[in-house]
Every structure is written in structure tokens, then in C-alpha cells.
Amino acid sequence: MADRYWVLGTGTWDSTSTTNWSTSSGGAGGASVPTASDNVFFDVNSNVGTGAFTVTMANSPRVCNDFTASGLDGTMTLAGTSIGLTVSGSLTFQATNFTATYTGDTTFNATTTGKTVTTNGVSFGGNAVFDGVGGGWTLGFALNCGVLNLLNGTFDTSSSGNYAVTASQFASNNSNVRTINLNASTINLSSTTTPWSMAVSANATVNAGTSTINCTSASGPVFAGGGRTYYNVAFTSNGLTSAATISGANTFTNLSITGKSNNTGIGQINISANQTINGTFTVSAGTASAYRMQISSDTFNTTRTLTCAAVSLTDVDFRDITIAGAASPASGTRLGDCKGNSGITFPAAKTVFYRQTGSANWGATSTGSWSATSGGALDATQFPLAQDTAIFPAATYPASGSTTTINAAYNIGTIDMSLRTSNTMTLATSTNSPTIYGNWINGTGTTLSGTGTLSFAGRTTQQITSSAKTFTQPIAINTPSGSVTLQDALTTGAVTTTLTQGTLNLQSYTLSTNIFSCTNSNTRTIAFGTGQISIAGTGTVWSTSNNTGLTVTGTGTISLTSASAKTFTGGGFSFSGITLNQGGAGALTITGSNTFGNITNTYKTTSATSILFTAGTTSTFTNWNASGESTRLLTIGSVTAASHTLSKASGTVSADYLSISQSTATGGAGWYAGANSTNGGNNSGWIFTAPPAPSGSNSNFLVFL
Amino acid sequence: MKIDFSFSSQYGTFSDALHLPDDHGLSDEQIEAMKQQRFDNWIAVITAPPVEETPTEEV
Secondary structure (H helix, E strand, C coil), X not given: CCEEEECCCCEEECCCXXXXXXXXXXXXXXXXXXCCCCEEEECCCCCCCCCCEEEEECCCCEEEXXXXXXXXXXXXXXXXXXXXXXXXXXXXXXXXXXXXXXXXXEEECCCCCCEEEXXXXXXXXXXXXXXXXXXXXXXXXXXXXXXXXXXXXXXXXXXXXXXXXXXXXXXXXXXXXXXXXXXXXXXXXXXXXXCEECCCCCCEEEECCCCEEEECCCECCEEECCCCEEEEEEECCCCCCECEEEECCCEEEEEEECCCCCCCCEEEEEECCCEEEEEEXXXXXXXXXXXXXXEEECCCCCCEEEEEEEEEEECEEEECEEEECCCCCECCECCEECCCCECECCCCCCEEEECCCCCEXXXXXXXXCEECCCCCCCCHHHCCCCCCEEECCCCCCCCCCEEEECCCCCEECEEECCCCCCCCEEEECCCCCCEECCCEECCCCEEEECCCCEEECCCCEEEEECCCCCECCCEEEEEEEEEEEECCCEEECCCEEEEEEEEEECCCCEEEECEEECCCCCCEEEECCCCEEEECCCEEEEECCCCCXXXXXXXXXXXXXXXXXXXXXXXXXXXXXEEEEECCCCCEEEECCCEEEEEEEHHHHCCCEEEEECCCCEEEECCCECCCECCXXXXXXXXXXXXXXXXXXXXXXECCCEEECCEEEECCCEEECCCCCEECCCCECEECCCCCCCCCCHHHHHHHC | CEXXXXXXXXXXXXXXXXXXXXXXXXXXXXXXXXXXXXXHHHHHHHCCCCCCCCXXXXX
């Protein structure tokens, strides 16, 4: 081990240059470049006179044992682009006359304890990495860096100094043996991804002391605690814009979430494992009741338990959360029930009335937009919660022609606009995606606008009354054990309707949409009744490619009406009571070996069209009523130059005006294509005549005579 | 009161309902006109120029 002193001011610290290294303070240059076992000193004699100087690190990471910058009488800048500094001993920066601008990692790789890191308020330009098996580092001053990454060894904030750490991220996401001693320090972490990163926490010891870990980002911070015990952990942004997450089954003394006071709307914290809070779980109030937080399981319909000794909750919506422990049942101020909760006492469902006189937001500051009585005073406490009913009075509130904007992804109970008839209103959602837990009732004077998805997730019986008003928003039904029942025809714009969980009950009505998507493995039912799903889009407009958990009931119709090509992706499902209808000029392609109650072609009254099957599939029908008409033949074929199979178990297919190719008709029924159909070749089982007169006709009767 | 009604067309069947106050005071002709208007509006929506859209895949 040797000592190396920097001399002669500005110079380059690389792997070969000896110009600026001396064996003594202020001595002659020319000493060897310091190795990992050498101590380096930057002191009063490192510069020329009292001039400022820059030490630019280059080549591979510069190494030393102890790094000491002390006694400088001119400003020293430790520079280097994407070059790091590896310190095998301790590090001391000088509080004044010293700046670190290098952008690489500062790595501490000692393998013995007793090392110190004393930055004296000088920030690292890059990350601080602690990586030495058996090493131990104690802060001698607050540490400010990019990522603080503990890979091996013991990181200690000092039991006497309780120094703060300010970093983008505290990471120790590995299985190495390491210890984190946080003492009574405050750790401020600003990362927008994972400010605390210990998802892999094997062989880690966290001694939280009475520390406080603050996750400060407004944009989706993740506290990946790794199932360890912490003291105070706080999400401190007052304007959370995207969901934060707590992962790992952690234990906290206190867990707190700051309410929103900017970025109007609702901030969300997702919980991905059960948590224990031995002190107080706090969600503090925001600026107004419309500034809300939502605590949810990270997995829809999967409960997470928060075992709390005490709670302090204001303007919080809960979804799939159980609160257990001494605080259960938990209560608070304006708690919204987004279903799947237990151990929480929610306020009784109330009915509130819109009270703004002109165009305004659903969630407003100050006195808000709602009143406890129709035409009553604005009341900031009457913001409608997920269990409430929000009514728009017949007139004045708002004035005819006004727009009410759902200005955030709020959790909303019932929206009742049925009184809006001659006094019109627009309910706009812009790009927001609210979730609806009650009924949606349009009035005949309602106009809807917006592009964010309307999700129906009430997990009970919900109804949609459209009143002939087109929903411009995509509609998603995700209501485990619940149902959404149409009260009249529902028409969307050129958007997708998605059934994720629960029952979509058409009763006898027509659902018209651009695309219908129902491909997942959740329990869900399309209850057609005698209703119809009419799909106007092109491309793959029906998707049940994954139909695990899907039930289809009723005797309704799926009609694909586009004038352009469209595909029905059944996924090999039994639509046994359902009629599939070709309702447009565009060729209808059916993929998968599906079963249908019937197949029809209502477009024959207008023009010729096609129904194409995927080669190699077998489509089974109870009835076949797809025909063309004179000069408007219906083409039956395969998508590719190979055959498909059509199967009907019994009876007679009596079609006509078909142009058939690549088609094998089988199953036991008589497949009569009709006298006016054409055989395009490569067919089997089709009989290109009209069916014989049914037995029991007059001729047979005469024979018996 | 709710009045269910249906229209058949080349695009399939359109089934809808009118939700009216019990004392709506509308004549039969007015009600029939309302039904026809809803059907006409439906035809207009489903025959609007096609829009390409990728189906949403749920988790």
C-alpha cells in the first residue's frame, strides 16, 4: 500500500499518465498511477497556487484504496464522462472547493468492515455501488447519488449521525449476503419506476431502525419491499398520476400515502401482497373530496389483506382489500366501495344531484359539483362515491346544452340522466376511463362523448339504458359474479366492446358495436336471450379465440354487417343456440371448428356476398338457412385452396343460389344446394338439386290410396 | 313504461325499447315515428365507413 498525491493542477487520471502523481504532498510528479491498494490524496498542494483545476478520469474505472479530498485551496473538479471510480477503502470529499461531475458509478468494493463514506454534501454524479463480500460502509455525511445499489456487504447510515440518503433508487435486488442498517435516517427516493428495489431479498437483512423511506415520484413508484420489515414508508407525492405499487409481504410500523392536492382526480396504489402495519395506515386528505386515492389489489378480484393496528383514511376508494387487525372494521371519511372489500365500514349509499349551472367537471375543487338535494346548495362533501347514485336534474343543473366532463378515471355508482330530455346535456369522458359500479341511464336529451373506456365492474346486477344514444367510448364488462343487462338497444361508435368477466345480458335487444372481444379464461356469459350482437367493423371483429370459462345462452344472433372483409374468430366454441348471420357485402371468414344453431345471409336481399371457412375446420350446424338469391349468389368456400367441412346431424339442408367450392358437407343431413346453385369444384356431400318433396306430400298420400 | 320493438333488415334484426313516462301523451303515430327514427339511426351507425381496429386482448 502506498500513498499518491495529486500535483500540478489540471490533468488526466488514466491508467498510464504519471505526470500528476507524486509520492508526497506537493512533491515531484512521475510517481506510478495509484492501484487499488494505494491511497489517493487531493490537497492544498494539488493545484498550482490557488487556482481551480480539473482532474479528468479516463480509461477504465479509476481505482484507489482510500480517496481523500481535503485541504483544497482552489476548486477541484473530479470529472469524467461515463467513467467510474472504484474505492477499496474509505472516501472523503471536501465540503468546499470540490465538485464531482463524473457520470460513472462510484463503487465501493472493500471486503472488510470499518470503511466510511463522507461526501460532506457533494453529490455523486452517478450511482453509488456497494459491492464487497464482507465489506462494511458507514456514512459520515448525507449521501446524494443516482441509484444506491447494495450488492454485497453492509451499508449503514450511521447510528450516531443518522445520515439521510437522497437517491433515485435504493436497490438491493439480489441473493447475496448483505445488511442494510437504516437507523433513524430519512431515505428520499425519486425513481419513477422502483424507488425501493428489493423484490429479491434472500440473504438480506434490513434493520429499519426508526427510519423513514419516502417514495416521492408522482409517476408510478414501486416499493418492492421483498417481504422485509420497515419502519415508516411513505408515498409523498401529492399528485400521483399513475399507479404506485407495494410488492412483497412487508411489515411496516407506519405506512402513509399523501392525498392529492394537484393533478385532479384519483391516484392509485396497487397492493400485490398482504401487508402488516403495526402502527397507522394513513391515507391523508387531498385538496377536495374529488381529489381521491384508490387502494386496490394489483390483481382484479383477488383480495389483499392489510392488517392494521390503526387507520386514518380520507377520500379513499378501496377495491379487493380486506382490512384486518385492531383497526378492523376500518372507517374513515368518504370511503368508496369498489367491491371485493371486507373489514371496512363504508358510508351508506347516498343519492346526490348535479348542481353546476353550466359546463363543468364531475369532480371539481372548492364546493364541488354536487348537492345533497335537487337544486340545493353545492356541497363539497357530496362527491358521488362508487356506492352512490348521481342524478342530473331535469333542468337548470346543468343548463340545457351544457357539458359535464368526467375529468378523471373516477369510480362511479349509478349515473341517472333519465330526466334530461328537452333540456339537453353532454356527458363527456374525454380520454378518461371511469369505472361504473351501478346503472347507466341516458335520457333522450343526453349526448355522450369521449374515448376512454367505460368499465362496468359492479359485481352485482347492473343495467344500461341507452335511450338511443351512441356510446362513443369502448365498453368493457368486468364484473365477476355480476351482470350487465341491456334495457334497450345499445350502440357504440367505432370502438370495441369487451366482455372480460361476468354476464352480458342482451335480453331481446341489439348490441351494435365495431368489434366484440371476449377472449380470456375468466368465467363469463353472453346471455343473448333473443337479442343480437351486430358488428360493423372489419378485420377480426369477433374474438373468442380463448373461450375457456365462456358460456353462451339464448337463441340470439350474431350479425356481421361490414361491407368490407371481416373475420369471426370463434375459437372452436359451441354457439349452439346462436344464429350467425352474414349481414354485409364484405366476405365473412369463420375460423375455428365451431358449432352454431343456424347460419343465415340476410344480405342476399341487396347483393352477392361470401361466407368462407378455414380449411381443415369442421363447422357444425343445427340448421343451415344461408342462401343467395337470383343474381346474388352466396359464395361458400375456403379461405385457402383446401377443403373445409360442414356438418349437420340430421334433416335436410334446403339452400339455393349458392356457389360452392372446397366444401365437404357431412354429418347425416341431406345437403341440398338447390337447383340454382353452382358447383365450383372440390366439393363433397353437396347435392346440387332442390331437395325432394317431403314425405307426407300429396303424391305419397296418393300412393297409399 | 317500456315499449319493445324490432325491425328486420339486410343487416339483421334491430331490437330496441322506448322508455316513456306512463303519461307520455304521445300518439301511436308519434311512437311509430320514434321507432322508425331509432331504426334509421341504427342503420346509419352500422353502415358508417369501416374503421380498422385491433381487438383488445385481456389478461
